[in-house]
Structures are given as structure tokens and as C-alpha cells.
Amino acid sequence: MSMAAYAPAGAQRSVAEAADRAGSSVSFDRVSVAYRGFVVMKPLTLNVEAGEILALIGPSGSGKTTALRAVAGFVRPASGRILIGETDVTDLPPYERGLAMVVQNYALFPHMRVEQNVAFGLHAQGAPKNLIADRVEDSLRIVGMSTYAKRYPRELSGGQQQRVAIARALAVRPRVLLLDEPLSALDAQIRRSMVEELAKLHRTLPHLTVLYVTHDQSEALTLADKIAIMQDGMLNAHGPTADLYRRPPNRFAAEFLGRANILPVFVEDNGSASGFAKVQIGSASVLAAASDRPNGSKCLLCVRPQHLALQPEGSDVNTITGTLKDVHWQGELTHLVLDVADTPVRVVVTRPPVLPPAGSAMKIHFSPSDASLIPEDAHV
Ligand SMILES: Nc1ncnc2c1ncn2[C@@H]1O[C@H](COP(=O)(O)OP(=O)(O)OP(=O)(O)O)[C@@H](O)[C@H]1O
Ligand SMILES: [Mg+2]
Structure with missing residues (x-):
């Protein structure tokens, strides 16, 4: 504080x-x-x-x-x-x-x-x-x-x-x-x-x-x-x-401190030179904060639900595509659950647009600095 x-x-x-x-x-x-x-x-x-x-x-x-x-x-x-x-x-x-x-x-x-x-x-x-x-x-x-x-x-x-x-x-x-x-x-x-x-x-x-x-x-x-x-x-x-x-x-730390989406990824470039890592999720390639995970290794991408946003039409920056599974309206917030490369991903939005029916493909994006790479192993 x-x-x-x-x-x-x-x-x-x-x-x-x-x-x-x-x-x-x-x-x-x-x-x-x-x-x-x-x-x-x-x-x-x-x-x-x-x-x-x-x-x-x-x-x-x-x-x-x-x-x-x-x-x-x-x-x-x-x-x-x-x-x-x-x-x-x-x-x-x-x-x-x-x-x-x-x-x-x-x-x-x-x-x-x-x-x-x-x-x-x-x-x-x-x-x-x-x-x-x-x-x-x-x-x-x-x-x-x-x-x-x-x-x-x-x-x-x-x-x-x-x-x-x-x-x-x-x-x-x-x-x-x-x-x-x-x-x-x-x-x-x-x-x-x-x-x-x-x-x-x-x-x-x-x-x-x-x-x-x-x-x-x-x-x-x-x-x-x-x-x-x-x-x-x-x-x-x-x-x-x-x-x-x-x-x-x-x-463990990610999930203990709040909700976290954890996605298995492949490290193309850990970003030690550029400041941003480049990783593959399924067939998509996205940027995350630089990390010491080795190039060519598998690891996990961690991004909080409120740091994911629904992608506006026509834009493809740092975007992954998922399938809409579920929508939970909670008054102030709406939680969307998507399936991304067989992993459930939660997106929290304050003002959801008109949503397509469950089963539709949806694009979501995040700022690279809001996503970090963590080791696959749960223990340090
Ligand atoms: N007086 C005691 N004698 C034997 N074992 C104990 C004693 N006090 C605690 N333990 C054991 O030590 C471990 C740690 O207990 P501790 O009370 O520190 O946990 P905690 O993190 O404070 O848990 P909680 O969130 O439930 O309060 C537990 O496995 C508990 O069973
Ligand atoms: Mg205690």
C-alpha cells in the first residue's frame, strides 16, 4: 500500500x-x-x-x-x-x-x-x-x-x-x-x-x-x-x-492471486532481445512479455480474464480465436467462457456487445505486456 x-x-x-x-x-x-x-x-x-x-x-x-x-x-x-x-x-x-x-x-x-x-x-x-x-x-x-x-x-x-x-x-x-x-x-x-x-x-x-x-x-x-x-x-x-x-x-501463484487463464504455448522467441516474447497457441502466433523460458520449449501463457478483450471487426493484433461456450451475467460484469485450442478461457467484460450463439467462433486479444510466460511445472 x-x-x-x-x-x-x-x-x-x-x-x-x-x-x-x-x-x-x-x-x-x-x-x-x-x-x-x-x-x-x-x-x-x-x-x-x-x-x-x-x-x-x-x-x-x-x-x-x-x-x-x-x-x-x-x-x-x-x-x-x-x-x-x-x-x-x-x-x-x-x-x-x-x-x-x-x-x-x-x-x-x-x-x-x-x-x-x-x-x-x-x-x-x-x-x-x-x-x-x-x-x-x-x-x-x-x-x-x-x-x-x-x-x-x-x-x-x-x-x-x-x-x-x-x-x-x-x-x-x-x-x-x-x-x-x-x-x-x-x-x-x-x-x-x-x-x-x-x-x-x-x-x-x-x-x-x-x-x-x-x-x-x-x-x-x-x-x-x-x-x-x-x-x-x-x-x-x-x-x-x-x-x-x-x-x-x-x-500456483497465478491462480492463488485471482483468476488466471493458463494456456499451453510453444516459445518461438523468448524476447530477450526485443522485449516481447513470441509464442504459438494452436495455430496462432502472439506476443507476451519477455521471459527467460528457452526458445523452442513448451511453457504456459498466463493472462487475467479482465485483460482479455473481444476483438473489434477487422483488427487482428495479438489475437486468438476461440469458440464461445458459456456466458454468465453477474450484474456489474459478464463472464464469457471460450474454448481456445482445447483450453477453457475466461473473458470478463463490463459491457458485452450483442453476443453470437454458443458454438460461434470469437476473436479475443490482449496487450502483450498483460501476458506472461510461466514454467509448465506447478512448483518453482
Ligand atoms: N499443535 C500442532 N500439533 C501438530 N500439528 C499441527 C499443530 N498445529 C498445526 N499443525 C499442523 O501443521 C500444519 C500447518 O498448520 P498451520 O496452522 O500453520 O496452517 P495454516 O496455513 O495456518 O492453515 P489454515 O489456513 O487452515 O489456518 C498443518 O498440517 C497442521 O495440521
Ligand atoms: Mg491458520
Whole structure:
């Protein structure tokens, strides 16, 4: 996400500076985790820069929570080191690591008012009363919950409870905020507005490093500076959000970050000289972004449905021909499914023209820079 210029209020600035001073980058240095001798996270090396929002995504059981738990200190790595800033925290207990974690189900104390919940971590640290009062007020203001300080959790909506959970995490002024599917229990509409709130929160606290685990690729795309995709306890892909979306390194990454059309192609020229690769799809020859796939090899062409367009009459630039199979109208968007050289291809359009009947031939085209080449193998 972009770091818009923002002048935080005094108290907020002090939170940000505290994080900055201590150094808030997170480094996994060949970290593996085993439960009862069974390795669930293979050696992971990954750096999260100070102030970055990293989204950790991947299928269920791929090791996302395990990675967070290792940073938090709730599970001890079988090998490797974890650094926060310059400090090796591998042997430190959770409460000495300067971080806070928010999980899916809020975990607020039901018998405590909002303000007591937020104060909990500071009480546990033995912080003085006036400092606790300041921090509680500050943290509730950051999440927009100041007027709810006297309520009990049961008197709040799910989204409000989750904001209190985030305020409680912020009250201890963590260097690193670990969020494990914090929005997944909320309905779609509240989730969208909470994503915007989290983006705002991060503009208020730009030095706070955030590791954000989610199943929801749109949350990841909206919030994250970088994305790490986990698969079977391993890092499948890692990179700046837009790069990973536009140039996924493999099929798994392409399909995990949104819909992708993946077509088998033959590489005539990988474009290392010209900047654009030339590939064959069936009998058609089209251009795609340059790639390191070898000339004369088979690979896959990846192009997102919204980057395909129906070809106007008479034009043949970067065009492939398919057979119309299906049309799904979804209100704002219409999805067309075509068959191109025996591969289903999805085209998303906002204003479909009058369409021919199913079974008709249709031409579609794309801009070469919107299409990338990926290896045939699903794994890197
Ligand atoms: N305490 C535990 N004891 C034994 N195995 C565990 C334990 N916690 C997790 N695992 C296993 O470790 C693997 C990774 O689990 P993890 O919770 O990290 O997955 P995840 O990516 O967070 O999945 P989800 O999206 O479902 O939350 C899974 O195979 C899981 O069964
Ligand atoms: Mg999990």
C-alpha cells in the first residue's frame, strides 16, 4: 500500500517512533518447525522490512499460522533463527519480543469492559496507572472506538470487537503486529470496511511492521506491500504485491492471486532481445512479455480474464480465436467462457456487445505486456 504523507498526532507519533527506534524488521533465517517430530514448515528464509505489510497467504494447512507462531514465540523452531530488527529473538519468550498478535476469534475477555480489555497487557507488564490510561485512550482512538470504552464485548458487533482486539494489541506498542485471519469471522461488507480501516491504521503507524495472514486474496492485494505465498509448508512465491499479480512466477501463484487463464504455448522467441516474447497457441502466433523460458520449449501463457478483450471487426493484433461456450451475467460484469485450442478461457467484460450463439467462433486479444510466460511445472 502507498505511504501517503501523513502527519500523525502527538501520541500516535510517539507510538510510531518507539517502533522505529527499536527496529521492526522481521527475518526468518532458515526457520523450520516440527510438531512431534513431523516437519510442517520447511526451512523458510524471508525478510519483512520495517514498516512493511506482508500478507501471508496459502491454502489451509500450508503453514501460515505456524510461521506467525514462530515469530510470536509460541512455537520453537526446529532449526534456524528469527530476528526482529537486529535482535535474534529465537530464544526469547513471547513477552520479550515486542510484538502483539490478533487472532480470528477476537479473544476478548467477556467479563471486562472494552477499556479493561485494552489495558490488560499493560497491567500485566505492571505499567503505571496514568500511562495505562493514556495508552488505552490513544489505542481506542486509533481504531475509532473511543466512545465504546465502557461497554462489554457482548454489547459490540463482531467488527467492533475485532477493532478492540487490535486496540489491545496496539496498547503495548508492539514493533510488529501479527494478524492471523483477523477478519475471517466477519461478513463480506464489514470485512471490506475493516480492510480500509487497517490501511488507515497503517498510515497512522507507518513504522509498524505487519504480518497479515489471510485466505482472502483480495484482502492481500488491497493491503499488502508484499505477498508471500505458502504451499505445503514451503514458500512458493514472494514479492511486491503488484509484481506478483502481474508476473506470477508459476501456476500456483497465478491462480492463488485471482483468476488466471493458463494456456499451453510453444516459445518461438523468448524476447530477450526485443522485449516481447513470441509464442504459438494452436495455430496462432502472439506476443507476451519477455521471459527467460528457452526458445523452442513448451511453457504456459498466463493472462487475467479482465485483460482479455473481444476483438473489434477487422483488427487482428495479438489475437486468438476461440469458440464461445458459456456466458454468465453477474450484474456489474459478464463472464464469457471460450474454448481456445482445447483450453477453457475466461473473458470478463463490463459491457458485452450483442453476443453470437454458443458454438460461434470469437476473436479475443490482449496487450502483450498483460501476458506472461510461466514454467509448465506447478512448483518453482
Ligand atoms: N499443535 C500442532 N500439533 C501438530 N500439528 C499441527 C499443530 N498445529 C498445526 N499443525 C499442523 O501443521 C500444519 C500447518 O498448520 P498451520 O496452522 O500453520 O496452517 P495454516 O496455513 O495456518 O492453515 P489454515 O489456513 O487452515 O489456518 C498443518 O498440517 C497442521 O495440521
Ligand atoms: Mg491458520
